[in-house]
Amino acid sequence: MLTSNDIPLAAKPLDRAAHHRTDEAWLEEAFARPDVLVFLMRDGQPLMEGEGGPSLSAGARLDTKPRNLVWLGANASTFMKDSIRLFMGKDKNGTPIFAVGLPDDFTLRGTLLEGAGSFEDMRAAAASLSLLEANLVSTARSITEWHRSHAFCSKCGAPSEPTEAGWKRVCPSCGTEHFPRTDPVAIMLPILGDECLLGRSAGWPPGFWSCLAGFVEPGETIEQAACREVFEEAGVVCLPEKAEYLFCQPWPFPSSLMMGIHLTAESRDITIDPNEIEEARWFSKAELQAIMSGDHPEVYAPPEMAVAHYVMKAWADS
Known part of the structure; x- marks a missing residue:
């Protein structure tokens, strides 16, 4: 049975060793250890070996070869000016691993890393990396992007400062503590008999279909949000009490938790909201099996990096 621990970006996580985050002396010693492992992030992109490819849109096909992060040791201290150091675990x-969030204007030119690699589009990077490295860069992107967008206290407006190995910010003016946020998202597949409902967003490449999706609102359960979103986007009624939770995946665009759900549809008629999606359509299980195997003549599935792929596959294989 597939679980969250098997889903890309969530698989093979580290021991986060969070008890070390408040121990500045330990962190300094760990960062200077000869066996320390450090990777670099800039503008939400990891530094990877070799030349990177073009940026990928949300619906683009991912056809990438395995690549590795550029790993540094204690010499990563060279890049700490105006950077944020994040203890990963x-x-x-027992080897400590850190990520360094570099300034947006950082360039490899003239550094010891010139020619060693390139900063890679995150979607392409996640599809190219090992399971462990993909989990690391996914986490690092979420946290470093949070630092970039939350430099000021939301209570008093003063500049805040990173602390606890990058996992918290504190406002020195009013003392307010700020923590990284994660936004819950429902990724749902409505099912009625031998058919399931898929949708398309405007701007997706031709032939790309996926699960419907939407953010959970305050006061909602994930099941309630899934049913609400399906009705808002496609006009199809589903009941929360019939929802089946499957698994979840951290998704660093910018920082969400994608929760896969199967829904039982109560109606078949489709009325789309064109402000939400471009098209919705019922597919038979045989069609979905062909889509997942790559044999459908017109339609292709989300890449294996996306949790929607596994939500669809779970029903196709049932």
């Missing part, structure tokens, strides 16, 4: 050998 320890690997199975």
Whole structure:
């Protein structure tokens, strides 16, 4: 049975060793260890070996070869000016791992890393990396992007400062503590008999279809949000009490938790909201099986990096 631990970007996580985050002396010593592992992020992109490809849109096909992060050791201290250091945790050998969030204007030109690699589009990077490295850069992107967009206190407006190894910000003016946010999102597949409902957003490449999706609002359960979104986007009625939760995935665009759900549809008629989606359509299980195997003549599925792929596959294989 597939679980959240098997989903890309969530698989093979580190021991986060969060108890070290408040120990500045330990963090300094760990960052200077000869076996420390450090990778770099700039503008939400990880530094990877070799030349990177073009940026990818949400619905683009991912056809990438395996690549590795550029790993640094204690010499990463060279890049700490105006940067944010994030303690990621320890690997199975107890080796400390850090990410460094570089300034947006940082360039490799003239540094010891010139020619060593390139900052890669995050979607392409996640599809190219090992499971562990993909989990690392996904987490680092979410946290470093949070720092970039939350430099000021939301209570008093004063500049806030990073603390606890990058996992918290504190306002020195009013003392307010700020923590990274994660936005819950429902990724749902309505099912009625031998058919399931898929949708398309405007701007997606021809042939790309996926699950419907939407953010959870305050006061909602994930099941209620899934049913509400399906009705708002496609006019199809589903009941929260019939929802089946499957698994979840951290998604760093910018920082969401995607929760896969199967819904039982109560109606078949489709009335789309053109402000939400471009098209919705019922597919038979045989059609979905062909889509997932890559044999459908017109339609292709989300890439294996996306949790929607596994939400669709779970029903196609049932």
